[in-house]
Amino acid sequence: MKLNCTTKTSSFSTDSDTLNVLLYGRTESTHFATVGAAIMDEIRRSRLVPSGKALDLLSIALSVICADLAGHRKASADGWTRTFELTIAVQDSSFWNEQADTLGRLLAFLTTDIWQFRFVDEGISLPSIENCQQPDEDCVSLLSGGLDSLVGNIDLVEQGYIPYAVTQTVRGDGYQQTTFAESIGNGLSQFKVNHNARVPNPETPSSQRARSIIFLTYGVLVATTLKRYQQEHRVPLFVCENGFISINPPLTPIRLGSLSTRTTHPVVFSIFQDILNAAGLRVDITNPYQHKTKGEMLRDCQNQEKLTELASQTTSCGRYLIHGHQHCGRCVPCLVRRAAFLVWNKDDSTTYKYTNLGIKNDEHAGYDDVRSALMAIQECHKLGTKRWLSSALSYPRIQQKDKIAHMIERGLEEVEALLNRYGAK
Incomplete structure (x- = not known):
């Protein structure tokens, strides 16, 4: 499957076999895909200024999400493995073309598909933002509305960190996600977004195997806006999940492919970190609970009163x-x-x-x-x-x-x- 992912309709492909994706745009048309407009709105509303490489990474992640939603496994030769060829508009095409093979390996591990990337200039760049913010938080932490991320953010505050919470909004979870951010410590600053990807003829049920790339990218995006980052320091990005689900060992041999997802797998984090390092993005991904079970996370949480109050509200x-x-x-x-x-x-x-x-x-x-x-x-x-x-x-x-x-x-x-x-x- 071929996708042409660009910020301008004037750059759309005329090839009938190519799905055009309008990055950061909206439309009622059913002839092409759209993704990411709400994210750009939230960046402007929050008056945050991410780095250029982080914005490029966002464009890549959004393009991958569209491909994952649009590609039909049953249409592939073996009924499972899809082949994607993505052309993506970025600010620094030379750098990202050097990373194409690494990105392909990352996505192959995540989704068990075949990914090929080609990058062209014409990526998104932010207009000047008045009174831009450089938040004082010293780290970024994903806050999903799940039990593990709740424990993680509670523990971070108890350990003296000041996390900036990053949340992908999910229908049915929005209230809890906001409640958790407001309830932890003195209340956490929160960057809440959804990619709102919309593709013609999506696969049903929708694939979510590539989703961790967008979660991680949101975290990197916010990390590059922090004052700590702007002062040339490195910023920790905490992705908190119990080690059992992180490794997610196939329970039976037949679950090796289709039912064993790798959203927070250490191999994913390692390859993604290589890409960040190559890009000069001073963000360090870490899962503090890689060696703990979920039960151990709950038992060892450093604020039992707060966890007891909120645990059953998680998803x-x-x-x-x-x-x-x-x-x-x-x-x-x-x-x-x-x-x-x-x-x-x-x-x-x-x-x-x-x-x-x-x-x-x-x-x-x-x-x-x-x-x-x-x-x-x-x-x-x-x-x-x-x-x-x-x-x-x-x-x-x-x-x-x-x-x-x-x-x-x-x-x-x-x-x-x-x-x-x-x-x-």
Whole structure:
């Protein structure tokens, strides 16, 4: 699939096989894609001035999101692997063409697709902004509305950091996302945006495998506006997620491709960091909880009173919108969440659609994610953690593999305790 991503309709391709993408524009037309206009509005409203390379990175990430939404896996030769050829308008085409192969490797790891990039001049540049801001915060932290990012931001404040919260707004989560920012410490400054990507004939259900590139890019964008960054210092970008979900080991061999996402995988962070370093962007991505399970994150949170107040208001479910803004209780993120509350030994007032996982039908104990978890637990006991993990930790970029393997073992034990509680077999 070919995409031509530009800031001007006058630069659209006339090739009928190419999807034109208008970056930072709006239209009612159904003949081309649009993305990112609201982000530019928020940058201007906040009077922030990101660096040119950060804006280029934003254009790249938005283009990738459009491709991910527009590409149909069933139309590919093997029914899964898509091939994308993207031409993207940026400010510094020479630099980004040098990074094309690295970007391709990053996206291939994230999405299991084939990505090719070509960059041309004509990228977005900001007009002069009156009374531009250079925020005093000393770091940036993603605040999604999920339980892990809540713990992370609470801990950062308790450790003396002053984070600038970056949030991708999600329908049904907006109120909680704002509430969390207002409730942590003395209230966090918050950059709230949504890419609002709109493509003709999107794949359904929509793919979200490339989404971490836009989350990370939002963080980098804001980091380059901070006073600390403007004074030539490096800025930490905290992406807080428990290590079990970060590695997200395939629970069964058949889940290796389609059902094992890599949104916060350490390999993704490592390659992305290489790109930032090459671009001279002084932003350091870190996940402080890479070696902790979700239960350990809750148990060790440094402000238990605040976490107890807010924890049940967070969202973890992978099918939250499908179930009418309700946790399903049976997908892998829900299983990990419910197991973590047991470790924490606090009441979980979250409403789950499927509560009793021991009921022997296809909606409960027989549901795919529950069965996969049960099989993984059985195989882990049989083979041992390292053999069960197989190739999941084989990547050279993964550091401290023994420590991660032990963490995954503890994470699986947390899920096992949950399933045992309901007698799921």
